Amino acid sequence: MNPWLRGLIYAVVVINVFLTITAWSIWFERKFSGRMQSRLGPTFYGPMGLLQPVVDGIKLIQKEFLIPINADRLLFVIAPPLTVVLALGTAAVVPFGADIIAADLDIGVLYLLALGSLTIIPVWMSGWSSNNKYAMLGAMRAVAQGVSYEIPLVLASLVPVILAGSMSLSDIVRFQIKHGWFAFWPPGPGFFAFLFFLPASLAEANRIPFDIPEAESELIAGVSTEYTGMGFGLLYLAEYLHTLVISAVASVLFFGGWDGPFAPGLHWMVLKTLGLFAGIFWVRWSLVRFRSDQLMSICWRYLVPGGLILVMSAGLWVHFHRGSG
């Protein structure tokens, strides 16, 4: 297929699907958290409150977008759309089936990590440009947390790369179809890498329990304090999109992507992604937020050296199991 056309078709389809899932995941999360806390969650609009995301969208788009008088206007306006672009852009290299992929880059994992770590920049832009003390504190913490958790994230995603010997996401899945899912098969490195990957990527997406930049009980709303209307809406949307992309990437790297019996590959991929996504919500509503210094010490004291050990053990595994055979 013509690469321009392929990019366009996949972009329109994937972006639409992702945005739809994200919109209703907000409904799902509110319903889910409501039930966990013995509440009902949204009930007013539509059956079981199903129209809530639509109503929220209309509300947000009608609100006035205020730019504070002391703000850096340019950065303040482009930061929210930029977070969304970076969150959506990562979906380009995620394979949803044997040949259902927008762009099968041969350095897919590197592209993912690069775009993922770039999300720190719009978060910093939004915090700094607001010229608000809470936003500034949130942005500072966001950058410190983002760059710190970048290291365990890179090390954890290196493990599948070492085991499969390729950086293309679809090659990694094909390897897992042949040899078993990385979360289970090399007993050790793969599973622990998943355990490292999940918190590190949640920290990059600024999800609870790693939402220090937004800590509403300490910093009002952190980086999004000054944002009104759609600016806030996009920052919020980007967080959910990022979480969805993380679930998709985690199921590709550690749970065999589209691999599964009976049903077509796409179904399995969607099932795994949504399963992980729901799992992340479960974690979110079960745990409390970490303190800023606890967060940093978890990362630098345990995750970084642990990640290095994982990389070394994966290297040894490849050398002694695959190099000989």
Place this chain on the structure above:
Amino acid sequence: MNQAWISTLVFLVVSAVLAASVMIAARILGVASKRRTKLTLTTYECGEEPEGPAWLKFHPRYYVVALVFVLFDVEAVFLFTWALILPDLGMLAIVDMFLFIGILLLGWVFALSKGALRWQ
């Protein structure tokens, strides 16, 4: 140019167009407030009038963390290339990388003992 990169570029452009059009739509559809006082556009500071700019000096620990981050991130780039050629090079690559990671772990121990990574 590799064909996949063209698709990636198109994908990024489409998402940029989407994000920008949402902002523009919000601009057009947004209902502007009729009356603005001089406090409408000030930043939020718990209801008080904001005191000075927020672009202040920060604790140097943020700088130290960024410095250590650069160290480990550069290392990660080397690790990626190493991961791809590992099966071809065999034991030599393993030993080399263990030395490399070992030196970095020494650096990590040094940073930790100096308290560079302690946040109190």
